[in-house]
Amino acid sequence: MTIYVINPNSSQHVTDGIDSAIDPMRAASPVKIEARTLAEGPPGIETQAHVDGVxxxxxxxxxxxxxxxxxxxxACYSDPGLxxxxxxxxxxxxxxxxxxILTAMTLGQRFGIISILSKSVPRHMRYVGAMGVMDRLAGDMPLELGVAELADAGRTIERLKTVGTQLRDGAMANVIILGCAGMTAYRTELENYLGLPVVEPCQAATAMAIGRVALQRTRQEDT
Incomplete structure (x- = not known):
């Protein structure tokens, strides 16, 4: 049996980043974890049409x-098809x-989201509102970098530091969420720079999946 972590875009480098981010969690999992790429997806999920299309x-x-x-x-921050x-x-x-978001609320009172693009922010606002946790949101600010551009490590980490600082100092966020699966490689460096918890969403969801599998096993033992 396997926990499947599905990247709904077709960029293998994003899947490789996801796989690297979740690799330390494999030792804690009672089952195999496999990262997969949806070949039919666009190179990056950057619009509502992309979300709906996958x-x-x-x-x-x-x-x-x-x-x-x-x-x-x-493994896409718009949670397509959830x-x-x-x-x-x-x-x-x-x-x-x-x-x-659920993980961030256990780490701080006000969470900030770093998005890839300005047009991602309204989607995130709709989602946070649907979850009923707008009062815990400090802000959502974009890097103005597309999914493919996130592979430029030097440019991306500088933008992450700038936007993360704005969320920390201006919006008073005390925990930061990386709002795209393409940002996986930058969590540790950004967390060290900001001095705040930084949530990498693929890790957060995989941790919950491991917990759900473990919980299911306790139910089977009870029966």
């Missing part, structure tokens, strides 16, 4: 894995945006 192929991809799955993680996959699958399904 739902059907994502559901088909996960349906083919259902019998081998212990849990699914949707409700639909929960309806389709008998397995636990975690979205990285939802998981990161």
């Amino acid at each position: 739902v059907t192929p994502l559901l088909a991809h996960c349906a083919a894995l259902e019998d081998q799955a212990s849990a699914f993680v949707i 409700a639909a996959l929960r309806e389709q699958s008998a397995r636990p399904v975690l979205g990285i945006a939802e998981a990161s």
